[in-house]
Amino acid sequence: MLNVLLITLDQFRGDCLSVAGHPLVRTPNLDALAAAGVRLSRHYSQAAPCGPGRAAVYTGMYQMNSRVVANGTPLDARFDNVALAARRAGYEPALFGYTDQSVDPRETSGPDDPRMQAYTGVLPGFDPVLALDDDQLQWRDWLVELGYTDPGSNERALRSEPDRPVEHGISAFVTDTALQWLDDRADDSPWFIHLSYLRPHPPYAAAGEYATMYDPADVELPIAPMEDPHRLHRRAMRTPGVGAPREETDIRNLRAQYYGMISEVDAQLGRVWSELQRRGLWDDTLIVVTADHGEQLGDHGLVQKLGFFEQSYFILGIVRDPRHASAHGTVVTEFTENIDLFPTICEAIGLDVPAQCDGLPLTPFLRGESPPWWRNAAHWEWDWRFLTIGAESHDWPWDRRLEECNLAVLRDAEVQYVQFGDGTWLCFDLVADPTGRTLIDDPAIVLGRAQAMLKWRANHLDRTLTDMLVEHGGIGRLPPGVPATFTR
Secondary structure: OOEEEEEEEOOOEOOOOHHHOOOOOOOHHHHHHHHOOEEEOOEEOOOOOHHHHHHHHHHOOOHHHHOOOOOOOEOOOOOOOHHHHHHHOOOOOEEEEOOOOEOOHHHOOOOOOHHHOOOOOOOOOOEEEEEOOOOOHHHHHHHHHOOOOOOOOHHHHHHOHHHOOHHHOHHHHHHHHHHHHHHHOOOOOOOEEEEEOOOOOOOOOOOHHHHHOOOHHHOOOOOOOOOOOOHHHHHHHHOOOOEOOOOHHHHHHHHHHHHHHHHHHHHHHHHHHHHHHHOOOHHHEEEEEEEOOOOOOOHHHEOOOOOOOHHHOEEOEEEEOOOOHHHOOEEEOOOEEHHHHHHHHHHHOOOOOOOOOOOOOOHHHHOOOOOOOOOOOEEEEEEOHHHOEOOEOOOOOOOOHHHHOEEEEEEOOOEEEEEEOOOOEEEEEOOOOOOOOOEOOOHHHHHHHHHHHHHHHHHOOOOOOOOEEOOOOOEEOOOOOOOOOOOO
């Protein structure tokens, strides 16, 4: 059995790797992993913010099927996930960090159940060795033990990262705990580790020397908003915490700190690579590195992650399968998605890919192959009903306005097509303007992408029981858990 190391970074844009050609940011350890593995150069998240984005990673499902639409939306307990699958394969999967998956309320004792008090739940199946909830309490307690004054809140502790050495930062704390766990293991059996780093994530404050690693004067300025933005875009730019700073000095500082956080977490990954190599585990470990979603960084007048914008969904993606050395150092230019990671891990550890999975195993790419039947576009969704709930009453079942508060995007090599839940649409010409600010209204182009999106939805309807017929004891492809004595 392989060891498995699943690493998620938070809000890591795909264009912020030095190996991907970024003119400023330095990521030597991620670059080294890309050289020793396979880099996914057109890799996309399927949803934002963190909870929905991570649900896609953990379940292999699009948002239209998982229905995790916000931080706090319950993850239906009937769904399989990467941790449960790892247990079926004989692992005891260990979590260091967080998963942001809210409990199915039908699995609790009621409103007073402790798991119903915050959205930052642990994905079922994981052993939470270090479970960092939204308050990061274990790290803050550790800082107090080191002699620092209790910051009083997670936000304050993170904002003061530049005032402490990097060894006392939250990324170092997660890394230290995971490496200590490896030291303390009593046997040499294969392991499954999920390292889930908060960084790079607001507040924009890198730890220690990484806070001054990049001169704000050197960073590039963001993409300007369209002259006549969509109404959802205009609303977002007016929203506190989402609208980008107006002053150039502020946006330059924000970007410099974001790049510092990237280099900071890259250094922590370098510690992990070195430890695996020192222990002789480098060639026995499947390594998967991705992010839950991207970051606007001021592009289109916005920060954080939201809407239909490329910058919120184009993310980091690197996979190293030590069994396929001939493919190491290759770059995949086809569109890949976070929903592909769960199926990929299943195949690597000898499991059938669950019928629920919308994603495809990346196994052909890891062998150096380029399958001709692969998808020709990336897809993502965003739901903003959480901005509306509580603002006014919604008379169910007659009032379906919440169901209109969503969008889906199809992004191919030439066009980004956005379909809104109210029936309106946008279509951007990425050949004429890769920044996504130039609209197309050519009926043939728009109709072609709208049809492609309809096909995408039709091909990914829930299939849990659709391939089974209840006759002769059950025939067809059966869902996980059905006795193997049944005909498949």
